[in-house]
Amino acid sequence: MIPAQFDYLAPTSVEEAVAALGEHGDDAKILAGGQSLLPVLRMRLNAPEVVIDLGRIESLRGVREEGDVLVIGAMTQHSVVASDPLVEEHALLIHKAVQHLADAQIRHRGTFGGALAHADPAGDMGAPALALGAEFVIAGPGGTRTVAADDFFVDLFETAIGEDEILTEIRVPKHTGWGAHYEKFVRVAHQWPIVAVAAAVRTSGGTIEEARVGLTNMGSTPLRARGVEAALAGQPATDEAVREAASGAAEGTNPPSDLNGDADYRRHLAGVLTRRAVLAAAGA
Numbered sequence: 001m002i003p004a005q006f007d008y009l010a011p012t013s014v015e016e017a018v019a020a021l022g023e024h025g026d027d028a029k030i031l032a033g034g035q036s037l038l039p040v041l042r043m044r045l046n047a048p049e050v051v052i053d054l055g056r057i058e059s060l061r062g063v064r065e066e067g068d069v070l071v072i073g074a075m076t077q078h079s080v081v082a083s084d085p086l087v088e089e090h091a092l093l094i095h096k097a098v099q100h101l102a103d104a105q106i107r108h109r110g111t112f113g114g115a116l117a118h119a120d121p122a123g124d125m126g127a128p129a130l131a132l133g134a135e136f137v138i139a140g141p142g143g144t145r146t147v148a149a150d151d152f153f154v155d156l157f158e159t160a161i162g163e164d165e166i167l168t169e170i171r172v173p174k175h176t177g178w179g180a181h182y183e184k185f186v187r188v189a190h191q192w193p194i195v196a197v198a199a200a201v202r203t204s205g206g207t208i209e210e211a212r213v214g215l216t217n218m219g220s221t222p223l224r225a226r227g228v229e230a231a232l233a234g235q236p237a238t239d240e241a242v243r244e245a246a247s248g249a250a251e252g253t254n255p256p257s258d259l260n261g262d263a264d265y266r267r268h269l270a271g272v273l274t275r276r277a278v279l280a281a282a283g284a
């Protein structure tokens with residue numbers, strides 16, 4: 001189908017974009033890479049009167065370092081994140097996870113910030129961002145504010161971004177030297193995961209010193225498997241120890257049931273994929 005008619009705005013600064021959002025309110029929708037928004041418009045599930053395209057705001061693109069933090073602009077395409085050497089060096093988990101997101105065409109158009117703002121519980125970027133303790137910078141009429149990952153994902157397709165606000169950048173604490181792995185379980189290649197697990201571990205002499213584990217599609221938002229993280233700390237990076245710690249991966253989750261698998265199946269998968277992800281991240 002063809003989308004309903006809308007006016008198209010292409011601001012060249014964040015301030016202009018925020019002003020346009022303020023002017024048009026509920027009638028406006030932000031356009032990033034369009035890989036989730038355009039299908040919604042084409043199916044006429046949403047019919048905004050105004051579409052505000054962020055594509056011409058250069059300051060929203062790119063990856064840079066700020067001390068201990070890696071800053072990823074919201075409009076940085078997945079393909080750029082995937083090939084950026086800073087991301088590979090300091091946020092290996094994101095580097096690995098983004099390779100599994102959709103196909104090359106979608107990674108070329110879709111953006112890191114767009115995927116996070118969309119907040120699909122099956123989206124691949126949420127769990128890695130949450131696991132690494134990212135912070136989200138949001139611009140609105142009153143200036144900018146920063147939201148911690150724990151507070152950013154509110155519910156299914158809902159984040160802390162207000163209707164008059166724009167996500168501008170994602171600040172990821174550097175995890176230089178950490179091992180990482182994203183274990184994604186899919187029925188069909190290049191699709192959203194049934195369940196996926198994002199794991200980053202810091203090891204020393206065969207012992208897991210610290211672990212960060214995020215779960216995709218195990219609830220209405222990405223989740224941290226904090227019980228598993230605590231159980232892994234100080235353990236040897238062996239199959240037996242990791243299997244034991246990973247067995248609690250589904251605790252406190254509320255996975256959906258759908259045609260791809262019921263909630264119990266997903267709970268089982270969470271344990272299996274967590275073991276695989278942690279062992280791979282630890283290089284065991």
Ligand SMILES: Cc1cc2nc3c(=O)[nH]c(=O)nc-3n(C[C@H](O)[C@H](O)[C@H](O)COP(=O)(O)OP(=O)(O)OC[C@H]3O[C@@H](n4cnc5c(N)ncnc54)[C@H](O)[C@@H]3O)c2cc1C
Nearest residue numbers: 032033034035036037102110111114115123124167191192
């Ligand atoms: C066939 C197909 C397969 C896919 N497979 C996967 C997959 O395996 N894994 C996965 O994670 N994703 C997958 N995706 C989705 C893909 O990751 C999209 O890139 C992403 O969901 C949206 O990013 P976008 O830049 O295209 O955002 P858009 O589609 O432009 O926007 C998405 C939503 O976020 C809002 N938004 C965007 N940017 C901002 C911002 N800066 N501030 C405030 N609001 C904003 C928009 O208003 C809109 O509501 C797939 C998409 C398709 C079409």
